[in-house]
Amino acid sequence: MAELKEEVERLRGIRECEREIDWWTHTLPSLRQRQQVEAPQEAEVPLPSCYQAGGDLRDGGEWIQVPARGGRRIPSRSPSPSQLPLHNRYGALELEDQVNEDQGVGEALTREVPRLSRATPRILTASEKRKRRVIVVGDSILRGTEGPICRPDPSHREVCCLPGARVKDITRELPGLVRPSDYHPLLVVQVGSDEIAGRNPKAIKRDFRALGRLVEGSGAQVVFSSIPSVAGKYTERNRKTHLVNTWLRGWCHRWNFGFFDHGEVYTAPGLLATDGIQLSQRGKRILAHDMVGLIERALN
Numbered sequence: 001m002a003e004l005k006e007e008v009e010r011l012r013g014i015r016e017c018e019r020e021i022d023w024w025t026h027t028l029p030s031l032r033q034r035q036q037v038e039a040p041q042e043a044e045v046p047l048p049s050c051y052q053a054g055g056d057l058r059d060g061g062e063w064i065q066v067p068a069r070g071g072r073r074i075p076s077r078s079p080s081p082s083q084l085p086l087h088n089r090y091g092a093l094e095l096e097d098q099v100n101e102d103q104g105v106g107e108a109l110t111r112e113v114p115r116l117s118r119a120t121p122r123i124l125t126a127s128e129k130r131k132r133r134v135i136v137v138g139d140s141i142l143r144g145t146e147g148p149i150c151r152p153d154p155s156h157r158e159v160c161c162l163p164g165a166r167v168k169d170i171t172r173e174l175p176g177l178v179r180p181s182d183y184h185p186l187l188v189v190q191v192g193s194d195e196i197a198g199r200n201p202k203a204i205k206r207d208f209r210a211l212g213r214l215v216e217g218s219g220a221q222v223v224f225s226s227i228p229s230v231a232g233k234y235t236e237r238n239r240k241t242h243l244v245n246t247w248l249r250g251w252c253h254r255w256n257f258g259f260f261d262h263g264e265v266y267t268a269p270g271l272l273a274t275d276g277i278q279l280s281q282r283g284k285r286i287l288a289h290d291m292v293g294l295i296e297r298a299l300n
Contacts, residue, residue, distance in 0.1 A: 121172075124180040125219035131156055133182050134295055137174060138190030139165045141228065141279060141287070148288035149295070157295075166195045167207035171214055178220065185220045186298050188260075188291065192227035192244060193277070197236075201243045208248065212255055223258030223298060224248060228266045228287075231276050260294050 133156050136142065136149055140163035150157040160177055162169060170191050178185055189211070192204060208224075215222045226245040229238050245261070252259035266272060271283035279287060 121175040121214065123175050123178050123215060123218035123220060125178065125185060126181050126183050127219075128183060130183045132299060133179075133185045134158070134188070134299070135160065135177050135185060136188040136190065136291060136295075137162070137170055137177060138225075139163065139192070139194040141193045142190055144279075144281070144284040145288035145291065148285070149291050152292065164194050165191060166199075167191050167204060167211055171207065171211045174211075174214065178218070182220075186295065187215065187220050187222045188225065188294065188298075189222070190225040190291075192241075196227055196241050196244065197277075201240050201247075204244055205247055205251075208251065212251070212257065215257075216255065221258070221298060223260055223294065224252050225260045225294075226262050228262045228279075229264055231267055231272055258298065260290075262290070265290075 134153075135158050136145075137160040140161065142159055142161040143163065146159040146161070149159050158177070160173070162173065165173075170189060174187070178187070195204065226248065227241045229241050249259050249261065251257075265286065266279065266283055271280055271286065272278065273280050273283075
């Protein structure tokens with residue numbers, strides 16, 4: 001906005017100079033005639049204010065040398081400012097007027113600029129057939145399962161554990177995990193445990209839909225795992241878990257994504273840590289075993 005104001009001030013100065021030139025263009029011929037008939041007396045013609053000159057701007061105005069009385073000549077002047085290019089010189093002034101008129105919606109226009117400049121992330125995969133990669137990505141529930149999951153094929157399996165991650169965090173990180181050279185990779189998403197207690201199920205569903213739009217049509221095989229239920233069958237956490245899992249199952253089937261249901265396995269004694277939310281060592285072994293079985297079935 002500061003640069004626009006500077007440009008406006010510069011163009012206004014040019015406009016005032018041209019008005020002054022226009023005034024001299026019309027005044028000097030009549031002045032020359034008066035000098036021929038009036039008594040020899042030097043008269044000083046006052047310089048008019050730029051705001052006193054009327055009429056429209058003209059492109060043909062130029063500086064004219066007028067000989068003074070007594071043989072003295074006016075030194076040569078630099079080229080007239082009116083010789084400057086005139087094409088679209090006052091676009092900035094028009095823009096300023098538009099900005100003033102649209103001041104009420106200025107903030108809305110400003111908010112739209114980032115949306116236009118941001119590029120939507122995409123997942124790219126290869127069409128050339130080769131050995132498939134497996135990427136298991138999720139929140140803190142995957143901590144400690146890396147070894148058992150990757151051991152059967154360490155060079156083509158990867159577990160990405162993001163402690164505290166939400167579904168939208170997986171959406172942000174996933175494009176960096178899939179390589180353009182991957183052929184039909186298998187993506188297993190295990191997320192939701194770290195946010196189910198503190199967020200509205202509608203918000204979690206909205207984030208799952210955004211993740212689905214990211215992976216849809218990417219050439220990857222995608223499987224979403226349910227959010228494990230925890231101890232306490234009638235807790236508010238389990239109620240929201242059941243709502244999201246029921247919706248997630250139907251949504252995956254409609255969009256041709258895979259769905260893996262943990263069921264009520266982790267509500268059994270000894271499978272949860274002392275906080276009643278995270279998995280115990282025994283629970284992690286069971287989760288890793290389930291993931292390995294899921295991967296083998298999906299690849300074969």
